[in-house]
Amino acid sequence: MSEKIAIQVDDLTVAYNYKPVLWDIDLVVPEAVLMAIVGPNGAGKSTLIKSILGIIDPIAGSVSIYGKPYKKQRQLVAYVPQKGSVDWDFPTTALDVVMMGTYGTLGWIKRPGKKEKKASLEALEKVGMLSFKNRQISQLSGGQQQRVFLARALVQNASIYFMDEPFQGVDATTEIAIINILKELRKAGKTVVVVHHDLQTVPEYFDWVTFLNVKKIATGPVKDIFNDDNLTKTYGINYKVAVNK
C-alpha cells in the first residue's frame, strides 16, 4: 500500500424517489488495496459503486479518481457489474464479451482490431477460459460467466477495478481462481473494490474493508477495523465472527 489516494468520495448522497439510499458518504481508498464493501441488503453497496462510476447521478457530493473527476479518468477504471444484470441469452460469444472491455479505449465508432483480439484472448487465458472462447454465453456455467466478466475487466488494463458481487453463484474453484487474480492485481499496484457478501472470508481475501449501511460505518485496514463492534453497528445485530488477527 502506498500513500497515494486512488478513490476519494466526498459527501456523496444518492436518493431513489426522494428516499436516500446513500447518505453523506465520505470515503478515501488508498492505492493498491484489495477492499471489500460489506453491509446488509439494501445498504447501498452497488449504488455506491454505480455512483462512483457515474452510472447513477448523486443528488449531492463529488467523486474523484486519482484527483480528477471520473469522466476524465474513465481509462483508469474497470467495472464488473452483477452477473444478473445482463441477459445471458444475448447472441454473442465469450470472446466477444471480453472484447467489449476494449471498447472504452477505442472510443466511439472505432472498431476493435487484431490488437484488441489478442489482448482479449490473453485475458481469457488468464482466467482459464481460452478453450471456451467461441462458446455462446448462455452455454456457460455461472462460474464460467463470472470468469468471462473478470477477463473483460482485465482487458481494460485499468488501475482501479470495481466488482459487484463477483462471487455470487460461482463454484468454489472459480471463487479461488478469482480471488487469486485479484490478489495479483493488488500486488501489481492496482486498487480493487469488491462488493462482498460472505463475512467469513473477509479477513482471508481482503486487506481493506468498508462497512456500509446507508451511511458509512467505518473504513480502513481489515486487521484494525474488522471487529464485532463495527459488524454490530452495520448489521444491527450482535455478529460473532471469528477474527483471528
Next chain:
Amino acid sequence: MSNPQIEIQLIAVVVAVACAIPGVFLVLRKMSLISDAISHSILPGLVLGFFITQDLNSPLLIILAAFTGIITVVLVEWIQKTGLVKEDTAIGLVFPALFSVGVILIAKNANDVHLDVDAVLLGELAFAPFDRLMVSGMDVGPKSLWMMGLILVITVTLLLLFFKELKISTFDVGLSSALGFSPAILHYGLMSISSVTVVGAFEAVGAILVVALMIAPAATSYLLTSNLKKMLVLSVLFGVFSAITGYWVAHWLDASIAGSISTMLGLVFLIVYLFAPSKGLIAVVYRQKQQQIEVSLLTFLLHLNNHTEENERHLNHLREHINWQKIKAKSVVDLAVRNNLIVINNQVVSLTEKGNDFTSIALDYIITNKDEKIEHLKDDFFLFRG
C-alpha cells in the same frame, strides 16, 4: 413482370430491410411492444404534418411523426418511472391516447383528402408506384421508393458506424455507461431511427403490419443463431424473402400485399420455431426425451456399479428390480451397448472399463457440480449440456 410490379417488389424489399435492422435491437432489448406503440402514436404527427404541407411524402411529415414517436417513448418511460404502473400498462395507456387524437383530427378535417383510417392501419403497397418523384420534369421512380431508400441508407450507415456501441449498450447498460457510451443517447438514437422507419414504412404497409416487419424477422433469426451479426443478416434475408414471396402470394390470391407479406413472415417464423436446430420446438422436445433416457441410463449404470453379484445383473432381474417397462428398459440397454458402456454375456450385464469411468465421472459431476471434467462428454450426451 411489368414495371409497376418490379417497383412494388422493390419498395417491399427496401421496407422489409429497413424495418428488420432496428427490429433486431428492439427484440434484444425486449422492446417489441414499443414498436407497436410508436407505429400507432405517430398518427397525430403525420396528420399535423399533412395539414401543413398537404403532401404525404413531405420530409416535414416524417420529422413531425418521428417526433411523436419519441414523445411516445418518453411518455411511456415517464409513466413507468412513477412506479404506479408497469411498462406494458404504460404502453397501453400512451399509444391509444395519441392514436385517437390522430383519428379525431382526420375525421374532423381530412374527410375530403386521401388520408383515411383504413390506409393508416393497413397501407396500400399496390398504389405506391402511382405517386412519382419528378426531378426537373423527369420521372425518376416512385416517391416512396426514394424515401424508404433514403431511410435505409441512413439506417445502414448508422448501424455500421455504431454497431459496437449498440451492441454493448444492449447487452450491458452498466458497462456501456461506465465506459462513456451513454445508454440514453443510444436508446433515443435507436428510438428515433425506429420512429423514422415506421413513418416511412407505414404508408406502404400500414401501422399494424409494420410491427410484423420489425419484430418477426428478428424473432425468427434469434432462434437460429448466437451471433449478433449473423442475426442481423438473417433478419434482413427473412425480410426480403417474405417481401417477395408475399407479393406473389398476394398476386396469386388477389389479396392485400401487406397482409400477404405479414402472413409469410408468420409462416417463416412458425417453420423456424418448429425446426430450428437447437432452439426449435422439435429439437427441445427431442432433447428432453434424450435427457430422460440418459438419466435412466445413469441410474442403470449406478445399479450395475453397486452390485457385483450376478443375479443382480441378470437382464430379466434388472427389469423387475429397477421396475421399468420393457420398452424403456430396452432403449436404455441399447443406448448403453451402443456407447460401449456395458457388455452382455448370457443375459448377464457387466460394465466395461469405459462404463466404469463414465459412471464415476458422472457421479462426481452430480456430487460436485464441477463442469471441467465433463466437457468432453457434452458432445455425446445431452444430459451434461445443462
